[in-house]
Amino acid sequence: MTRKIFVRLALVPAISILATLALVSIAGAIWFALMNRTLRSPEYEFVGAYNFLRLLRDSRFFNALEISALWELITVTGTLGLAVLLSVLIYETVQKPLWRNVICFAFLVPVLLPRVAAAFIWRFMYSPSLGVINYLCGLVGIGPVEFLADPSLALISVAVVDIWQWGLFFTVIVLKLMETLPRDPIEAAMLDNARRWEIHAYVTLPMLKGPLVSLALVKAVESLRSFDLIFVMTGGGPGKATETLDLYAYQMGINMGGRISYASAMSLLLLVVTTIAFTVIWKAGKKWAA
Amino acid sequence: MANITCSNIVKSYGAFPVIDGLDLSIPDHEFVVFLGPSGCGKSTMLRMIAGLEEVTGGRIEIGGTDVTDMPPGDRGVAMVFQSYALYPHMSVADNITFGLRRQGVSRSEIAPRLEQVADMLGLSPYLDRRPKNLSGGQQQRVAMARAMIKTPKVFLFDEPLSNLDAKLREKLRTEIRKMHLQLKTTTIFVTHDQLEAMTIADRIVLMRDGEIEQMGTPDEIFERPASHFVADFIGTPAMNFIDATIEAGHVARAGSIALSLSPELFPGLVPGQKVELGLRPASMDLAAPDAPNAIGGTVVLVENMGAEGQVITQVDGAEISFVTPQFRQVRAGETVHFALRPDQIHIFDPETGRSLRGV
Ligand SMILES: Nc1ncnc2c1ncn2[C@@H]1O[C@H](COP(=O)(O)OP(=O)(O)O)[C@@H](O)[C@H]1O
Numbered sequence: 001m002t003r004k005i006f007v008r009l010a011l012v013p014a015i016s017i018l019a020t021l022a023l024v025s026i027a028g029a030i031w032f033a034l035m036n037r038t039l040r041s042p043e044y045e046f047v048g049a050y051n052f053l054r055l056l057r058d059s060r061f062f063n064a065l066e067i068s069a070l071w072e073l074i075t076v077t078g079t080l081g082l083a084v085l086l087s088v089l090i091y092e093t094v095q096k097p098l099w100r101n102v103i104c105f106a107f108l109v110p111v112l113l114p115r116v117a118a119a120f121i122w123r124f125m126y127s128p129s130l131g132v133i134n135y136l137c138g139l140v141g142i143g144p145v146e147f148l149a150d151p152s153l154a155l156i157s158v159a160v161v162d163i164w165q166w167g168l169f170f171t172v173i174v175l176k177l178m179e180t181l182p183r184d185p186i187e188a189a190m191l192d193n194a195r196r197w198e199i200h201a202y203v204t205l206p207m208l209k210g211p212l213v214s215l216a217l218v219k220a221v222e223s224l225r226s227f228d229l230i231f232v233m234t235g236g237g238p239g240k241a242t243e244t245l246d247l248y249a250y251q252m253g254i255n256m257g258g259r260i261s262y263a264s265a266m267s268l269l270l271l272v273v274t275t276i277a278f279t280v281i282w283k284a285g286k287k288w289a290a
Numbered sequence: 291m292a293n294i295t296c297s298n299i300v301k302s303y304g305a306f307p308v309i310d311g312l313d314l315s316i317p318d319h320e321f322v323v324f325l326g327p328s329g330c331g332k333s334t335m336l337r338m339i340a341g342l343e344e345v346t347g348g349r350i351e352i353g354g355t356d357v358t359d360m361p362p363g364d365r366g367v368a369m370v371f372q373s374y375a376l377y378p379h380m381s382v383a384d385n386i387t388f389g390l391r392r393q394g395v396s397r398s399e400i401a402p403r404l405e406q407v408a409d410m411l412g413l414s415p416y417l418d419r420r421p422k423n424l425s426g427g428q429q430q431r432v433a434m435a436r437a438m439i440k441t442p443k444v445f446l447f448d449e450p451l452s453n454l455d456a457k458l459r460e461k462l463r464t465e466i467r468k469m470h471l472q473l474k475t476t477t478i479f480v481t482h483d484q485l486e487a488m489t490i491a492d493r494i495v496l497m498r499d500g501e502i503e504q505m506g507t508p509d510e511i512f513e514r515p516a517s518h519f520v521a522d523f524i525g526t527p528a529m530n531f532i533d534a535t536i537e538a539g540h541v542a543r544a545g546s547i548a549l550s551l552s553p554e555l556f557p558g559l560v561p562g563q564k565v566e567l568g569l570r571p572a573s574m575d576l577a578a579p580d581a582p583n584a585i586g587g588t589v590v591l592v593e594n595m596g597a598e599g600q601v602i603t604q605v606d607g608a609e610i611s612f613v614t615p616q617f618r619q620v621r622a623g624e625t626v627h628f629a630l631r632p633d634q635i636h637i638f639d640p641e642t643g644r645s646l647r648g649v
């Protein structure tokens with residue numbers, strides 16, 4: 001009983017700070033969203049649900065919603081796919097603990113870079129005239145490719161940077177998870193005629209299903225916050241090809257329009273949509289991993 | 291057709307050899323037990339036969355085929371692990387049939403085989419469960435079913451019963467033995483439990499520090515231990531060892547103890563020779579003070595084992611124990627006499643530990 005009380009008391013400071021911070025900003029957003037404030041003029045009036053109704057008729061908003069969903073899909077599957085592939089590859093080919101540690105250390109470097117720095121590095125590498133990637137493309141007779149200026153490539157090109165940062169980081173995590181697995185079922189599978197890839201497909205990875213689902217959720221939440229990366233690399237362009245919801249909200253609220261009330265309404269909607277979506281996914285993921 | 295031949299097997303981890311030049315030949319259909327203390331290399335040997343561990347040197351043949359460099363799946367062996375090693379995320383049925391599915395056996399052929407194996411091991415009610423929802427004994431049965439369904443050339447068991455309680459261990463031991471009588475598959479069974487080995491084996495391979503100390507039927511190992519180590523390892527309660535000197539007339543003397551030995555069994559003994567006597571508690575019993583080979587001692591402790599009791603006595607300052615059904619008449623502090631037949635006395639060289647038995 002006293003233990004319970006202690007646990008609760010210990011939680012109070014952290015939770016109250018978090019709650020205050022979250023609640024104040026959410027309350028502020030709601031407050032703004034119900035008015036028609038802009039940065040240009042000090043005048044404003046109370047407009048009720050007008051901003052929300054406007055949003056439902058805003059095709060650029062729906063474009064941003066679609067881009068956001070696409071961004072989530074590409075970065076989450078890309079990150080996990082890369083992590084699983086690379087960790088299996090390393091698990092199978094690199095046996096020496098020293099080399100594994102060297103590789104893990106190297107793989108941790110990208111995620112330690114500030115995202116803005118990573119964005120600038122890759123923007124330079126993607127450059128049609130100076131970039132190393134286009135130089136390599138040139139060697140095999142392709143290009144120059146406008147990675148960031150071609151609407152059909154821009155989103156993927158930015159996603160590659162995100163996957164590069166997080167996929168390598170997750171590779172380290174998945175590899176370490178694989179190393180903690182008991183050897184016996186793997187050896188049993190070897191005696192059961194399973195080929196190398198079958199052992200991973202049917203034994204090791206299913207044993208890691210729970211942690212992999214958690215990693216996917218972590219990455220999904222993380223991917224929601226890719227504003228800085230996209231902003232530096234493309235600024236949402238070309239056109240609206242990489243304009244996710246947070247970029248659109250920023251463009252609307254700060255950059256061009258200064259319509260902060262409209263942007264607040266948008267971020268509130270984003271909050272509601274993601275909360276619902278993640279609750280559903282979390283529940284489903286937990287059920288599936290059980 | 292599935293005899294196993296291991297010739298000159300060497301296994302080293304780093305520079306240190308764990309197994310150094312081991313030769314072993316197991317005939318078809320035999321149930322062989324690798325017995326020895328922990329760390330003597332039993333599992334290593336078994337895992338090399340399974341292909342889970344590479345040999346540093348030597349050759350392994352199964353059924354006349356050199357399998358030394360073959361991957362585990364191609365050797366036609368099935369193994370049951372101490373930890374059961376079930377696939378935790380698969381149902382019992384999927385666990386059992388995983389190997390057949392990997393071999394590409396058709397579903398219509400798998401179904402009847404699954405049914406048969408599940409029936410045999412009493413697993414039919416549990417086929418849809420996950421391993422974690424089964425008891426330890428049931429899990430080990432699943433592991434056995436998974437091995438059996440493949441109809442392998444060789445069964446390998448690595449201490450499969452160590453994680454089970456005593457009663458279940460006994461039950462499964464009998465089941466494994468019955469399974470072998472029915473299927474006649476060549477089997478190697480690893481254990482450090484001498485009683486388990488004695489009850490289950492056709493032949494015991496007793497190992498020590500990566501070498502074979504003695505190989506033989508349970509009776510041979512029990513009745514004619516080749517060394518002090520074997521004699522000490524086999525049999526409960528453990529054998530009494532007494533340092534003695536040979537006197538004229540084939541008598542071994544140690545203080546007040548004088549035992550006449552069988553000249554046929556120990557023809558090489560000479561007067562004055564130092565020897566070590568091995569007396570099994572179970573071969574001795576209460577005797578009259580003037581009976582042949584009687585030993586007199588003061589009772590220190592009586593241990594009740596149910597039908598029999600172990601009496602621990604002090605003889606010339608050393609403890610000697612014997613087993614008797616009449617232990618209830620014996621009290622601590624009393625002087626008792628006990629004796630054994632000359633052909634039940636074991637004699638070892640105190641230097642090498644080898645048995646001095648001539649035939
Ligand atoms: N992977 C390994 N690396 C180094 N030494 C090992 C390894 N596996 C086993 N050994 C050593 O080999 C010896 C035999 O081990 P093992 O075959 O497991 O013994 P047993 O099964 O008879 O208890 C032990 O001394 C153990 O320390």
Ligand SMILES: [Mg+2]
Pocket residue numbers: 332333334449
């Ligand atoms: Mg072992």
